[in-house]
Amino acid sequence: MAELQPLTGYASVQAWFEGLHRHWGGDPEHDDPERLEIIEAFCRFADRDPDAVIAECLLVKDGEKRIRTKGRQRCADLIAEFQSGVEGPRMKRAKWGNTVRSFLIHNGIMLQSGVQGGESGS
């Protein structure tokens, strides 16, 4: 991976913030400064920039954007691995994993991972 540019310059990060704002309101870039830190950590872990992470989950066929099932599964596995390697309590690990999932979700990659925290998470 080439050196990461400032994350807010990536189209996928902008799309993520737009999605977060549209759905939940607020100022996604500033109301939780950890968001960008987490995405940057994931990108380094995955050795891809944010746009490449999204691109790996998508393909264009007959002019239409589609989900690349294997790419998404690889990414889901990578997030789980990333999450399990986060140092700290379970809730922190869940937050870091879910932040990356949120990044994918607001870029149109439908992704569920099950309960990550709370009374049933493990």
Place this chain on the structure above:
Amino acid sequence: MEFKEVIGSRRSIRFFEPDKPVEREKIQKMLEAARLASCAVNAHWAKAIVIERDKLPEDKLEKMKTPVAALNIELAPVHIYWYADLGVVNRVQGSRLKELVDVGALAPTHGWSHKFVDELVYPQILKPMTQGPGYPIAAATDCGVAMCQAMLTGVDEGLGVCLSSFIPNIAKELFKVPDDWVPLYVLLVGYPAESAKGGGQRPRPPFEEQYHYGEYGTPYTRDEAVVEELKQAKMIQEPAQPNNQERTDEIKRLAERLGLPL
């Protein structure tokens, strides 16, 4: 709950209380309701396999999860996997129709007799029907009626329900599903973790767009007095609205509690 209120109160529940077990008798009531459903030629294609999530070994539960259906599978304590048993018509060969003749549900007044079933209905209509391309659609339609009755009974019992797709080949292997059962949906069952109103009745297309009178293109006119009556009966309830802060806050609370992405 009154019948119309049951219909009006049903929501596709997507947040279940993961650790609140569902009473076995409530599941039985749902299945009893399915068994009583109307069904063409009394075939009863609808079959179900009830799975208690916590009795599935963890590795098997994991196999059922996909990136698009991991959460509800994990949250719902009970899963009812529905199938259309396409083999049933050729196994029973009209005998269930003759049961209807025997009890007077199908009578000579309408042309029915054992001989008609044995010599015409089964060999000339039902058996060829099972070879036709429309057969699985017909069977699945009747299964939908049964599934709906189970679903509404669940609502009447205070449960949350949601029909969802599942991975048929993995379910077939795990649950030893016969080869001639066509997978339909899994009905996820549990106590709702979200409010019963779930933000309101979900958006639906306009009435007149869906239903026609006399011919296609002539809308079946909606009588507002009837609408009002159904509102009083709680069948038509407050519609869900976009940007509903109460619902947004509820989802945020659930996400935080269960550890879900926003």
